[in-house]
Amino acid sequence: MKKRGVSPKAEEVKRGAWTDEEDKLLSDYIEAHGIGRWRNLPANAGLNRCGKSCRLRWLNYLRPGIKRGNITQEEEQLILRLHKLLGNRWSLIAGRIPGRTDNEIKNYWNTYLKKKIATDASSSSKITTTTVAATIAATTSTQSSLENPSTEESNKSKNDNSISHKAEFKSPNNSSSHEEENLNLTLGFDSLLNFNGHQEFGPGSEFSYGELHDGSILTNYEWRGTGKGSEEIQASFAEVEWESLIKSCEAV
DNA sequence: AATATTGTCAACCGCGCGAAT
DNA sequence: GATTCGCGCGGTTGACAATAT
Numbered sequence: 001m002k003k004r005g006v007s008p009k010a011e012e013v014k015r016g017a018w019t020d021e022e023d024k025l026l027s028d029y030i031e032a033h034g035i036g037r038w039r040n041l042p043a044n045a046g047l048n049r050c051g052k053s054c055r056l057r058w059l060n061y062l063r064p065g066i067k068r069g070n071i072t073q074e075e076e077q078l079i080l081r082l083h084k085l086l087g088n089r090w091s092l093i094a095g096r097i098p099g100r101t102d103n104e105i106k107n108y109w110n111t112y113l114k115k116k117i118a119t120d121a122s123s124s125s126k127i128t129t130t131t132v133a134a135t136i137a138a139t140t141s142t143q144s145s146l147e148n149p150s151t152e153e154s155n156k157s158k159n160d161n162s163i164s165h166k167a168e169f170k171s172p173n174n175s176s177s178h179e180e181e182n183l184n185l186t187l188g189f190d191s192l193l194n195f196n197g198h199q200e201f202g203p204g205s206e207f208s209y210g211e212l213h214d215g216s217i218l219t220n221y222e223w224r225g226t227g228k229g230s231e232e233i234q235a236s237f238a239e240v241e242w243e244s245l246i247k248s249c250e251a252v
Numbered sequence: 253a254a255t256a257t258t259g260t261c262a263a264c265c266g267c268g269c270g271a272a273t
Numbered sequence: 274g275a276t277t278c279g280c281g282c283g284g285t286t287g288a289c290a291a292t293a294t
Contacts, residue, residue, distance in 0.1 A: 015264070017288080039279065055280080056263065091282060106283075107261050257293070264286070273277075 014048045018057055022047060026054055027062050060101045067099035071108055079105060079113065 029045035035058065038051035047054060060066075071079075075097055082093040090102035090109075097105065 017262075037279085050264095051279085052265090052281095053263075059281095060262075088283065102282075103262075110284095111260055255294085257291100259291075260289085262286105262288090265284085266282105267284105268282085269280090271278085271280100273275105 013042070013050045013053070015053070018061075022049070023057070023062060026058060030058060030062075056103075060103045065099055066101065068104075071100075075100065076113070079109065080117070083109065083113075 025045050025047050026041075029041065033044075038055045041047075041051055041054050042049045045054070049057075078097055079093060082096055086092050088106075090106045094100050094102040094105050
């Protein structure tokens with residue numbers, strides 16, 4: 001039986017760390033011919049490597065736009081949140097964090113976050129909630145009760161105000177899994193407290209995803225109004241079931 | 253200073269999936 | 274429908290660095 005995923009001549013090709021010369025050969029070839037056809041790429045590029053090794057080197061190291069090291073607090077919070085939702089689906093997690101690779105996130109998780117969670121299980125969720133609540137307050141001048149949230153419980157108790165959002169329902173990332181439609185909805189601020197976008201919350205902001213208290217998921221959220229209390233705020237987002245979100249992520 | 257231990261991370265391996273034949 | 278191929282994924286390994294003893 002054929003051994004899947006392994007080049008027939010795997011034992012003849014070079015393995016281990018890549019040299020600068022090999023990196024240049026690979027980069028030059030991909031720049032000239034684009035990615036794909038990894039199996040034939042090494043021979044065409046003059047590399048004594050297997051296609052899988054070339055692909056990995058390109059995706060995790062040479063590809064333009066790769067960020068290396070110094071994972072920020074915001075990125076760390078996003079990783080924690082996404083991992084809670086997605087589990088060890090590193091490629092999906094990496095897909096929501098620009099410039100980071102699945103390998104880097106996986107390494108960061110296994111060497112750092114896993115241990116951190118074990119010793120500090122509760123702090124991360126509190127940070128997220130506080131940050132989001134404070135930013136919501138900054139966009140809505142009538143919500144002074146949220147400007148200095150101390151705990152999630154105190155926030156909930158003060159959230160008797162709600163505002164009406166005119167929203168349009170559209171599919172995330174232009175995928176075709178959802179029909180377009182318009183709807184009106186009413187959201188109390190407390191329902192947004194778990195919102196976990198990776199950019200600052202406010203008019204004009206866009207988000208990759210968010211999760212409401214009821215477990216529903218918002219993706220591609222865009223806050224388009226001025227957020228001044230009685231003025232109408234428009235929000236464009238896709239409200240999807242969790243399985244649909246996973247499918248949408250996988251489709252990108 | 254020498255050795256042992258621990259941490260980090262690039263790279264490899266095997267598997268599963270979808271497309272092509 | 275069965276088989277083959279190519280790709281992408283997650284788990285694991287191993288080389289090297291940093292730290293502890």
